[in-house]
Amino acid sequence: MRYRIGMIIEGRITGIQPYGAFVSLDNRTQGLIHISECHHGYVDNIRNFLKVGQMVRVMIIDIDEYTGKISLSIRCLEKAFDFSREKRRPGFNHRKYWTNKHVQEGFKPISKRMSKWINEALEDIEKKKKKLLTRY
Structure with missing residues (x-):
């Protein structure tokens, strides 16, 4: 299978490091989910979100043409947090910004x-x- 940026595929987590998780896409191809791409918002510890052996659905966000390294993202497939629906405390509904x-x-x-x-x-x-x- 020829991988392309934007493809959504399934893979299995084969290893976890503090900076990200390695994902086996097939018998010969691996990619990396950087810690910043595993979830919307701040991720303190990637092990709180991913486990070795877990099947994940990922999007290919980059392929380095020289090294062949594949960058993956779970965050791209998550629904983004809707700040407009965030519950606000009374009295703090109107934030003022200088323009x-x-x-x-x-x-x-x-x-x-x-x-x-x-x-x-x-x-x-x-x-x-x-x-x-x-x-x-």
């Missing part, structure tokens, strides 16, 4: 300072040139 949508500045502050920055950079270059020339 600059009413400020009509754009790139003006940068353009005002650009010539000064260019001059400072040119001066630094000249100082470095002089230092190099005085060394030799």
